[in-house]
Amino acid sequence: MEPKISEKAWNPELEKNILKQWEEDKIYDFTPEENNFTIDTPPPYPSGRPWHIGAAAHYSQIDMIARTARMAGKNVYFPIGIDRNGLPVELYTEKKHKIRMRETERGEFLNLCRNALDDLEAEMILIMKNLGISGDFVNYYRTDSEEYRTLTQSTFIKLWKKGEVYLANRPNNYDWVSGTTIADAEIIYDDLQTKLVYMKFKIKDTDQEIIIASTRPELLCACRTIIVNPEDERYSKYIGKKIIVPITNAEVELRTHHSAKQEFGSGAVMVCSYGDQNDVVLFRELELDEIVAIGLDGRMTEVAGEYAGLKPKQARTKIIEDLETAGFVEKIDDIVHRTPISERSKIPIEIIPMEEYYLKQKEKVENIKEIGNEITFHPTMHKQILMNWLESINIDWPISRRRFYGTEIPIWYCKNCSEPHVPEAGKYYKPWNEACPIANCTKCKSTEFIGEERTFDTWMDSSVSPLFISKFNRDDEFFNKVYPVSIRPQAKDIVRTWLYYTLLRCEELTGEKPWSEAWVMGYGLDEKGMKMSKSKGNAIDPLPVIEKLGADTFRFWSASEINHGYDFRCNEQKIESTKKFLSKLWNVSRFLSSFPVIDSGTPNASDKWILSELDKLVKECKKGYEEYNFFIPAIAIREFTWNVFAAHYIEMVKARAYGIEFSDEERDGAIFTLHKTLKTILKLLAPITPFITEHLWKILYSNESIHKQKQVDVENIEEQTEITKEISEFNSIVWNEKKSQNLSLKDSIKMEIPQILKPFEKDLKSMHNLLD
RNA sequence: GGGCUCAUAGUCUAGCUCGGUUAUGACGUCGCCCUUACACGGCGAAGAUCCGGUGUUCAAAUCACCGUGGGCCCA
Known part of the structure; x- marks a missing residue:
């Protein structure tokens, strides 16, 4: 036949x-019934070409979740979204058009960003479709749409009215390249070469001096105290004495504090506002008045005297020269210093006091732990990432950003008395560009307002994705059927941001967990096990690979090569051999x-x-x-x-x-x-x-x-593993025997069939052409 | 400094929970073979101090302890 x-x-x-x-048969359409299975699909961010091959593998696997659930008889809701808020597109646009955000008219800049996003998004959607992702591409959502931003703002207004949001002037992580405050979660650490300068500080009214080592001598002008470890006998006689700061000649007191490490540098530490997070803690604990030495433009302020206007790095070079000339330097070591840098712009962050909005999170930690424990993690071990992060939370979440392409913070301030006014929820507001919807100031009755110019941290948007897809505030019937949703698939590196913030926000707004299961995947690494990145040039473009080999080959590679939860290496040749x-x-x-x-x-x-x-x-x-x-x-x-x-x-x-x-x-x-x-x-x-x-x-x-x-269901047939082994061994023996006798496979041969294989005798005889 | 995690042939990986086989399979390499599904195939070969050490045991890749190295996270 x-x-x-x-x-x-x-x-x-x-x-x-x-x-x-x-597509024509609409085989994946969804209408809510019983037995819904909703996937809180991660909306990818179109940040530039090429898209990450690891991400393509990731989305392939998310699709496998959807298809598995469908074949298990569940009613699957698989929304697709695109995350479009935030800094990367602003940087991309600035570079592409060779413009500066703050020197461009805001509306015009936003349009340029939107166009860039549209282009990048189209390619991402194409890749996702070609991969066979069985999601809802017809109604795909964007986090910068009016509907989505309305939700983000509405949830903020709700929290504002509950008193969960407050304004505070605090030392903040400041990324002066992107010109914005960033959250702790957006800081990464890098080992950078720097100079550790050993400086001589005079003790007042004596001719003695002590040595203080610092990597930030440009902050001498913001030095408020010197600390030593209480157990450090070298300095016990100086405790309480006044110390003269070199160059500025300011007088500061020498105190004790357990955070001073005896073995680092000379054991004595200068405390400045703000060299690092420890300085922030010390200023608060010791109740010191801060001196703002670095401004929002990333340059030294007038308190730095002749160094004013310089960038900290330039000021450092110059002040080291001046210290050396004046004989204040004992020695300089070249060291590698673990430096906090901004995840986005990759430059060292500065800590600067600024007024920002905060969302309360500290008192929520126990709640979040509880709902975290109600969620099944795949694999179980990654729950630990969340729990570790919860343990380390010690400040509230700064949610305002001094950027343009994001959801606007819906606040207007009274021009007369500065009272903040938040409008009614349910509409999308652009305070930088719209009149205040409130007629009179509630405090002074004035009619003039100034709109807030800042935007939200992007996690304020993405952390409500389960609410958006379940039509929270928009369709109660749909929401009640779908929420809490079934599963959140996501990558390991954003557990402490996306996963955590989603738990926090959804718990605040609904009192419930957002999903029953969390599915956490590892990173895609290059052939040598290095993290792929555009800057390193080791990123693989998924599109040509998929076009050449087909989605199924790529998907089968993804499934057979990636042990769930662990990092995986991407190797084109290996993908090819999967075919x-x-x-x-x-x-x-x-x-x-x-x-x-x-x-x-x-x-x-x-x-x-x-x-x-x-x-x-x-x-x-x-x-x-x-x-x-x-x-x-x-x-x-x-x-x-x-x-x-x-x-x-x-x-x-x-x-x-x-x-x-x-x-x-x-x-x-x-x-x-x-x-x-x-x-x-x-x-x-x-x-x-x-x-x-x-x-x-x-x-x-x-x-x-x-x-x-x-x-297919399991039938529970008795296992015959032993037979499998016997058959494969017997076949091997016959093949080998024919080979050693130089026989073709179809030639006949005489072989003894083992007792255990007697029931298979007739089949085996015909297979090998065995003679009786 | 603390936490999580990993370590098995050139590469990926199974086995480890609950100790006993000649340590599984794939990719790659090499040799032979067109046999009526497949040369994008078949058969076969080479290739592993199971990261190191110590202990428990008749017996350790597997259990315990101590190290070493990598990755990630936090300070």
């Missing part, structure tokens, strides 16, 4: 038609396509054996799918299909399936079993490689999409 499938290999070009068919398995599957199907599909048959010993192995496979895949760990089914299916089913079973039953020297009943037993096995393999594999399985399924078995089928 002619095979229904004539091509010799899987052609990834076919994916395009299949994709079109799915071989799809070829194997294709050719197995091609072979089976030459036999009629029959619904029943009487299995013989060989058939029963492969069916028991198949059932074992179903069991294993089920286990993997239940944990959304696709590594388990991918590896198991490949192993079974290639090394058991194709290598041994098909070879054993080939002659029987053709009906050569076998009865019709024996033949049908083989054909039935072959099809049952392939059908099962296709279904098991469908969530991972949706295209090829759909194609083969439709050619061989049904007009209805494989993605509408229910997953």
